[in-house]
Amino acid sequence: MLDPYIESILIFSGINVILALSLYLPVSAGLLSLGQGGFMAIGAYVSGYMTSVLGWPFAVALIAGGVSAGIVGLLVGLPSLRIKGVYLIIMTMGFGEIVRVFFLNFEPTGAASGMGGIPTETTLPIVVGVTVLVLLMCFQIRGSRIGRALEAVREDELAAEVIGINLTRIKVAIFGLGAAVAGIGGGLFAHYATFIDPGQFGFQRSAEIFIMVVLGGMGNFLGATVGALVVTILPEVLRVGDMQEWRMTFFGVLLVIIMIVRPMGLIGVRR
Amino acid sequence: MNAAVSPVLEARALSRRFGGYFAVAEMNLTVDKRSIHAVIGPNGAGKTTLFNLITGVLPPTMGDILVEGTQVAGSRPDRIARLGVVRTFQGVRLFPSMSALENVLVGRFCRTRGGYLAAFTRIPGKAGVTEAASRRRAEELLERVGLASRRHMRASELALADQRRLEIARALATDPQLLLLDEPVAGMNPVEVQEAGELFKSLRDEGITILLTEHHMSLVMAISDQITVMSYGRKIAEGTPEVIQRDPQVLAAYLGSEATS
Numbered sequence A: 001m002l003d004p005y006i007e008s009i010l011i012f013s014g015i016n017v018i019l020a021l022s023l024y025l026p027v028s029a030g031l032l033s034l035g036q037g038g039f040m041a042i043g044a045y046v047s048g049y050m051t052s053v054l055g056w057p058f059a060v061a062l063i064a065g066g067v068s069a070g071i072v073g074l075l076v077g078l079p080s081l082r083i084k085g086v087y088l089i090i091m092t093m094g095f096g097e098i099v100r101v102f103f104l105n106f107e108p109t110g111a112a113s114g115m116g117g118i119p120t121e122t123t124l125p126i127v128v129g130v131t132v133l134v135l136l137m138c139f140q141i142r143g144s145r146i147g148r149a150l151e152a153v154r155e156d157e158l159a160a161e162v163i164g165i166n167l168t169r170i171k172v173a174i175f176g177l178g179a180a181v182a183g184i185g186g187g188l189f190a191h192y193a194t195f196i197d198p199g200q201f202g203f204q205r206s207a208e209i210f211i212m213v214v215l216g217g218m219g220n221f222l223g224a225t226v227g228a229l230v231v232t233i234l235p236e237v238l239r240v241g242d243m244q245e246w247r248m249t250f251f252g253v254l255l256v257i258i259m260i261v262r263p264m265g266l267i268g269v270r271r
Numbered sequence B: 001m002n003a004a005v006s007p008v009l010e011a012r013a014l015s016r017r018f019g020g021y022f023a024v025a026e027m028n029l030t031v032d033k034r035s036i037h038a039v040i041g042p043n044g045a046g047k048t049t050l051f052n053l054i055t056g057v058l059p060p061t062m063g064d065i066l067v068e069g070t071q072v073a074g075s076r077p078d079r080i081a082r083l084g085v086v087r088t089f090q091g092v093r094l095f096p097s098m099s100a101l102e103n104v105l106v107g108r109f110c111r112t113r114g115g116y117l118a119a120f121t122r123i124p125g126k127a128g129v130t131e132a133a134s135r136r137r138a139e140e141l142l143e144r145v146g147l148a149s150r151r152h153m154r155a156s157e158l159a160l161a162d163q164r165r166l167e168i169a170r171a172l173a174t175d176p177q178l179l180l181l182d183e184p185v186a187g188m189n190p191v192e193v194q195e196a197g198e199l200f201k202s203l204r205d206e207g208i209t210i211l212l213t214e215h216h217m218s219l220v221m222a223i224s225d226q227i228t229v230m231s232y233g234r235k236i237a238e239g240t241p242e243v244i245q246r247d248p249q250v251l252a253a254y255l256g257s258e259a260t261s
């Protein structure tokens, strides 16, 4: 049997890789989001409600959570992805806050006191399976017709547009896909934690996901993966994990160092 | 008007104002199919702005733009591109960290199908039918502009002349019927200019219409079927190279402006 402590680190590693990839997907088209925690929350609450209250099977609930987050991603993306750069970051931050405050006040899912009684369904093999699927998805997009268009949009929007690429469609679709992946990550999280409350999906969560991607390197999905692993495992190795208040300070310092030493991230190479 | 000389592009009373200044004013322009049509004029005459209007990069303040009779004034650039009007930029705009080949492959995007589902279900390392066709086409185009041997180089690592050629290959990959080239030989040496001129003529002979701006007068005079002269946003003359070369107004507009190399 695997040591439960090691197992929990591995499960959180997998969930964080999924969350980091959920941000990598829109980043691959140049869309930075500081609101992935919001999409994670939607996936967590929707799937958690379905299994704990409605008694639905876990797999169905997990997919429903991802689809719900994806639909919200499309709805949020459609009017807002004309915004660029720092304004988009601020908008997604605002979105994350709206979702948090919504669940803080939404009685059916426990409002501020959170939602408990979610069955433990997330096991290591399931997390590994989903992580591999999401990695495979990123691998398949890269170098495909659609993957090249995403890269082109990231490199030069105007040049992409004048050769016939519909920017809105490309951006909204990848933003929605990223949101759906974040929702799946949230569903896995909810069925491991068994208790969720809005505070777990606030700005700090979004920032952590952001840090994983920037730390690992934004040009490559392996960068996001490595970033997620570093952010999950390093604090455990250094035993700062249980000192919650020092966590963000630690990541902040780490990020500053990496940005000075390797501005392109740990895995800086493209593809 | 018979089919052979029907216009592929028509601009009517096209204007664009920046603040109080009309960068393009009441321009009427008719570009015949299978022709090379040059727009010349001193710097600041409004040539690039005219291109921006035609390709949807900027909406016109007033006027109509018809692509084979379809109104496109105010349309998005990607729609105009899919109608077959594609451009290059005066200051080259490539996808800098993508390879030359990938830059051209992106040009095939609007003429091919296959979204996320196709991406997920493809067999890694093996190009599907569409992908293989796109690759063949991209390789052909790179060959055509003389970049075959540099196809795996990053676009940003190419020399300026090669970057201009690559941008043309990328535009050609979209199967344009009208190609707009904004100062396509700027920064090229005489041999490269000569080659570019040959390329433009061969494209026209294959049925692609070319609208270009250029300061390189000997090239313009050698390859153009029609020349439109702009000054302060307005058309001041139009005609064949022979007519334009003798036009006193044109000579006046150019007097003291850039050298007619």
Ligand SMILES: Nc1ncnc2c1ncn2[C@@H]1O[C@H](COP(=O)(O)OP(=O)(O)O)[C@@H](O)[C@H]1O
Residues within 6 Å of the ligand: B018, B023, B041, B042, B043, B044, B045, B046, B047, B048, B049, B050
């Ligand atoms: N986006 C813009 N905003 C304000 N003024 C512009 C803009 N684009 C062009 N102009 C002005 O319009 C005039 C025509 O410029 P341009 O079309 O670039 O000329 P050309 O390509 O013939 O050299 C210039 O005076 C230029 O400063």
Ligand SMILES: [Mg+2]
Residues within 6 Å of the ligand: B047, B048, B049, B090
């Ligand atoms: Mg210009």
